[in-house]
Amino acid sequence: MINSGSSSIKYELFDLDDESVRTSGEAQRIGERESSLLHRWNDAQGSAEELTYNEPLADHAAAFDAITTALRESGSMQELDSLAGIGHRVVHGGEQFKTPTEIDHDVVEAIRAVCVLAPLHNPANLTGIEVALELFPEVPQVAVFDTAFHHSIPAHAYRYAVPASWYREHQVRRYGFHGTSHAWVAHEAAKYLQQPAAALNLISLHLGNGASAAAIRAGRCVDTSMGLTPLEGLIMGTRSGDIDPAILFHVSKATGADIEELESTLNRESGLKGICGVNDMREIQRLAESGDADAQLAIDMYCYRIKKYIGAYYAALGHVDALIFTAGIGENAALIRQQACEGLENLGISIDDEKNASDHHDGTFEIQTDSGPVKLLVIPANEELEIARQTAACIKGK
Ligand code: ADP
Numbered sequence: 001m002i003n004s005g006s007s008s009i010k011y012e013l014f015d016l017d018d019e020s021v022r023t024s025g026e027a028q029r030i031g032e033r034e035s036s037l038l039h040r041w042n043d044a045q046g047s048a049e050e051l052t053y054n055e056p057l058a059d060h061a062a063a064f065d066a067i068t069t070a071l072r073e074s075g076s077m078q079e080l081d082s083l084a085g086i087g088h089r090v091v092h093g094g095e096q097f098k099t100p101t102e103i104d105h106d107v108v109e110a111i112r113a114v115c116v117l118a119p120l121h122n123p124a125n126l127t128g129i130e131v132a133l134e135l136f137p138e139v140p141q142v143a144v145f146d147t148a149f150h151h152s153i154p155a156h157a158y159r160y161a162v163p164a165s166w167y168r169e170h171q172v173r174r175y176g177f178h179g180t181s182h183a184w185v186a187h188e189a190a191k192y193l194q195q196p197a198a199a200l201n202l203i204s205l206h207l208g209n210g211a212s213a214a215a216i217r218a219g220r221c222v223d224t225s226m227g228l229t230p231l232e233g234l235i236m237g238t239r240s241g242d243i244d245p246a247i248l249f250h251v252s253k254a255t256g257a258d259i260e261e262l263e264s265t266l267n268r269e270s271g272l273k274g275i276c277g278v279n280d281m282r283e284i285q286r287l288a289e290s291g292d293a294d295a296q297l298a299i300d301m302y303c304y305r306i307k308k309y310i311g312a313y314y315a316a317l318g319h320v321d322a323l324i325f326t327a328g329i330g331e332n333a334a335l336i337r338q339q340a341c342e343g344l345e346n347l348g349i350s351i352d353d354e355k356n357a358s359d360h361h362d363g364t365f366e367i368q369t370d371s372g373p374v375k376l377l378v379i380p381a382n383e384e385l386e387i388a389r390q391t392a393a394c395i396k397g398k
Pocket of ligand 1: 209210237279280282332
């Protein structure tokens with residue numbers, strides 16, 4: 001699995017017979033002076049090893065070179081020789097890509113064509129694909145799209161109430177992101193609850209640096225909070241989530257800010273950071289505990305927005321079997337889970353404070369009260385394994 005971002009490349013090598021991770025790592029700050037590669041593997045005795053390479057990685061090709069060297073030095077090269085496939089995370093698949101797709105020249109060009117919809121992400125994903133295709137020409141490679149899980153969303157939920165020509169001519173619609181993560185937790189919830197996915201209605205909350213909610217009916221996504229881009233919906237680390245679009249006109253007129261400036265402000269200087277100056281939830285909780293009013297407001301706004309989406313998706317689904325929390329904040333921040341669910345007992349959502357506060361879980365755990373009709377599940381994110389599974393299924397299904 002390769003996740004190639006604008007300045008980082010994450011990779012994980014899985015043995016899908018037992019779904020174990022054989023090696024993994026991350027090249028960071030590619031193109032900067034301080035770039036580095038952290039490489040982890042298990043030695044012949046099975047004990048965990050790691051190495052950090054602090055060499056300048058001028059570009060993605062240099063990073064892949066360093067990763068290959070690390071694989072060779074850690075004795076993982078033989079495993080690469082028997083590589084069955086490579087799955088690439090691709091953020092935007094536009095309207096065309098509804099499922100994981102084996103990569104050939106036409107697919108590369110089609111991914112390039114949707115760069116206009118994800119200019120911050122797709123070009124970096126493509127760079128990773130192109131370098132990997134060169135390095136491993138014999139290995140089947142599959143694009144797994146963040147948007148794919150959301151293709152079941154009906155038109156009344158994915159269209160915006162703007163001129164129809166914007167949709168027809170400029171593909172303006174809701175696509176949604178974090179699809180691989182929402183798909184993963186939906187599978188894991190079904191497994192945990194020992195029911196077929198088709199029998200479950202779920203609300204999934206992915207709360208990491210980026211954040212999104214998804215409404216899932218009978219295993220298929222019917223609505224999600226991110227839109228044309230990952231900017232819409234919940235409050236995130238540095239992204240605003242939902243705002244009145246007229247705010248942009250007002251601020252532009254008042255300050256002279258142009259579109260690029262406004263786009264950058266909403267993506268990088270808003271969200272939790274905009275409200276209290278900090279985007280890391282752990283730090284915000286510390287500040288709030290020490291009496292910082294802005295940090296407390298950021299938490300209150302963050303949880304209130306989540307609660308509104310829970311209510312909206314409850315209404316969209318009509319009946320909810322389980323509410324799922326995942327990703328850094330969803331998995332670890334008991335206070336956020338508690339505050340987001342506060343007062344929802346009439347919807348059958350009722351948190352058990354003790355179960356919610358207990359940590360050291362390995363895998364999925366539940367936090368609803370014994371009589372709570374809606375299961376409240378905390379499920380560790382694992383987009384990497386989901387990408388590997390989808391890649392294998394795509395190659396097998398050829
Ligand atoms: P990414 O979207 O980059 O993968 P993560 O899923 O790792 O991000 O989530 C990062 C967020 O999770 C950060 O805001 C971080 O502060 C928060 N987080 C991680 N651990 C905790 C914790 N124990 N308590 C509160 N927040 C946490």
